[in-house]
Amino acid sequence: MSDAPTSRSLNDSSSTNHASPAVTVIPGGPVHGTIRPPGSKSLTNRALICAAMAEGASKLTGALSSEDTEVMIEALRAIGVEINVTDGGQTLLVDPAMRARCDDEIAELFIANSGTSIRFLTAALSAFGGRYRLVGVPRMHARPIGDLVSAISEVIDGTINAESTGGCPPVMIESHGWSGSSMSVAGNVSSQFLSGLMMAAPLSLGSQNVAPIELHVTGELVSRPYIDMTADVMESFGGRVVLDDLSSQGKVVIERRPYQGTDYSIEPDASAASYFWAIAAITGGEVTVEGLSPSAMQGDVGFVDVLEKMGCVVKRRSDSITVLGQPLHGVDIDMNSISDTVQTLAVVALFATGPTRVRGVAHNRFKETDRIGDLACELRKLGALVEEHSDGLTITPASDWRSHAGATLETYHDHRMAMSLSLAGLKMRNVKILDPACTSKTYPEFFHDLETLIGRSHHWAA
Numbered sequence: 001m002s003d004a005p006t007s008r009s010l011n012d013s014s015s016t017n018h019a020s021p022a023v024t025v026i027p028g029g030p031v032h033g034t035i036r037p038p039g040s041k042s043l044t045n046r047a048l049i050c051a052a053m054a055e056g057a058s059k060l061t062g063a064l065s066s067e068d069t070e071v072m073i074e075a076l077r078a079i080g081v082e083i084n085v086t087d088g089g090q091t092l093l094v095d096p097a098m099r100a101r102c103d104d105e106i107a108e109l110f111i112a113n114s115g116t117s118i119r120f121l122t123a124a125l126s127a128f129g130g131r132y133r134l135v136g137v138p139r140m141h142a143r144p145i146g147d148l149v150s151a152i153s154e155v156i157d158g159t160i161n162a163e164s165t166g167g168c169p170p171v172m173i174e175s176h177g178w179s180g181s182s183m184s185v186a187g188n189v190s191s192q193f194l195s196g197l198m199m200a201a202p203l204s205l206g207s208q209n210v211a212p213i214e215l216h217v218t219g220e221l222v223s224r225p226y227i228d229m230t231a232d233v234m235e236s237f238g239g240r241v242v243l244d245d246l247s248s249q250g251k252v253v254i255e256r257r258p259y260q261g262t263d264y265s266i267e268p269d270a271s272a273a274s275y276f277w278a279i280a281a282i283t284g285g286e287v288t289v290e291g292l293s294p295s296a297m298q299g300d301v302g303f304v305d306v307l308e309k310m311g312c313v314v315k316r317r318s319d320s321i322t323v324l325g326q327p328l329h330g331v332d333i334d335m336n337s338i339s340d341t342v343q344t345l346a347v348v349a350l351f352a353t354g355p356t357r358v359r360g361v362a363h364n365r366f367k368e369t370d371r372i373g374d375l376a377c378e379l380r381k382l383g384a385l386v387e388e389h390s391d392g393l394t395i396t397p398a399s400d401w402r403s404h405a406g407a408t409l410e411t412y413h414d415h416r417m418a419m420s421l422s423l424a425g426l427k428m429r430n431v432k433i434l435d436p437a438c439t440s441k442t443y444p445e446f447f448h449d450l451e452t453l454i455g456r457s458h459h460w461a462a
């Protein structure tokens with residue numbers, strides 16, 4: 001792989017990107033390799049909630065160690081849950097024996113910009129009871145949570161309030177648990193609201209009412225695979241969930257029964273895997289991701305189906321998926337169910353013949369950044385013609401990308417901007433990524449693993 005792409009630096013060769021203001025990936029030839037990404041953020045944070053609220057201890061293996069899981073762990077420790085972190089953060093021993101409501105002092109919980117953490121904890125703590133204020137970084141205070149607060153307001157014995165304009169965090173909770181057993185929740189902004197309420201339902205045991213909790217979904221439900229994931233994790237911890245026709249404003253019925261501690265194994269992160277499958281597509285190489293298969297719990301494994309539609313060859317096995325890059329053509333694709341891979345696809349689209357239309361992802365505007373408008377801005381710096389739509393974007397690659405001078409790209413504190421846009425450097429020269437450390441949200445070692453996969457010693461650009 002003497003002509004393999006790599007990233008370059010003028011200063012240290014540390015294996016972390018915390019010190020570097022920028023990274024440049026240098027173009028090269030086809031990339032061939034195998035990789036196992038770190039544990040799934042979504043599964044880790046679900047398992048932490050269920051384990052923390054269970055009867056009995058749990059052992060979580062294959063867990064993710066990143067900012068999003070660290071803020072979840074610290075919040076659960078604040079209510080007395082003992083969480084012993086070993087094996088570099090991949091093994092979590094959770095003992096809820098000393099768990100206790102924060103009834104006296106208001107517990108201030110810092111959530112950074114972790115959507116799963118703040119949505120799941122808002123629901124769980126409102127059902128569990130106590131006094132909590134959940135705060136984040138400025139962007140978190142502009143990410144919507146009002147629909148979740150409204151749903152909880154229908155059942156809470158106490159008060160809950162989203163303090164920022166437009167129903168955004170900080171969230172203030174003063175609760176004696178849930179007294180009601182039925183609520184409506186909107187599904188069109190984020191599936192995390194429904195997921196959070198589902199996982200919280202068994203915690204409302206304190207109320208006299210032991211009837212099952214009914215969650216009525218209003219509007220279109222986005223990111224549906226995450227709801228199936230939530231039900232699956234809940235049942236692994238002894239929960240009982242019925243999903244009733246969610247395709248048309250259905251409902252979810254959850255039995256009020258305590259979670260039971262258990263040993264729980266977490267699969268690698270499929271959203272992270274998308275970057276490595278994309279490397280094969282972009283460079284015409286062959287990349288295998290281990291630990292994931294078409295039967296994985298994460299919907300984002302479906303990203304390989306999109307690459308297949310663009311012309312790639314995909315080999316699906318019981319414990320790995322391989323992508324072989326082939327000449328690419330643009331596609332028209334609804335990515336509502338795999339919205340975290342839109343940025344990955346957008347970069348692959350830069351090297352396809354013909355335009356790519358991404359639809360069904362209006363909700364991507366509310367994530368770590370506006371993942372339609374800001375993404376379009378950075379793609380245009382790479383010469384692409386990009387049309388923005390209310391629900392997505394159309395990307396027409398530059399015909400002369402091979403002679404493009406390159407660009408310095410903003411990442412907006414969005415880990416997925418940094419990880420996806422860096423892949424453009426595999427084919428285009430002088431693509432510099434600012435603030436690479438922002439990958440620490442879900443993948444602190446991304447650029448180290450990228451270097452390892454593309455085969456050169458590790459360097460960083462000044």
Ligand SMILES: O=C(O)C1=C[C@@H](OP(=O)(O)O)[C@@H](O)[C@H](O)C1
Pocket residue numbers: 041042043116189190191192195222223226339340363367
């Ligand atoms: O439930 C989850 O674990 C997630 C749901 C998705 O959010 P939306 O439902 O807002 O699309 C996704 O973007 C996020 O990374 C993780």
Ligand SMILES: C=C(OP(=O)(O)O)C(=O)O
Pocket residue numbers: 113114115116117340367368416442
């Ligand atoms: C949107 C994301 O995460 P969250 O909503 O949990 O902040 C993400 O990881 O792309």
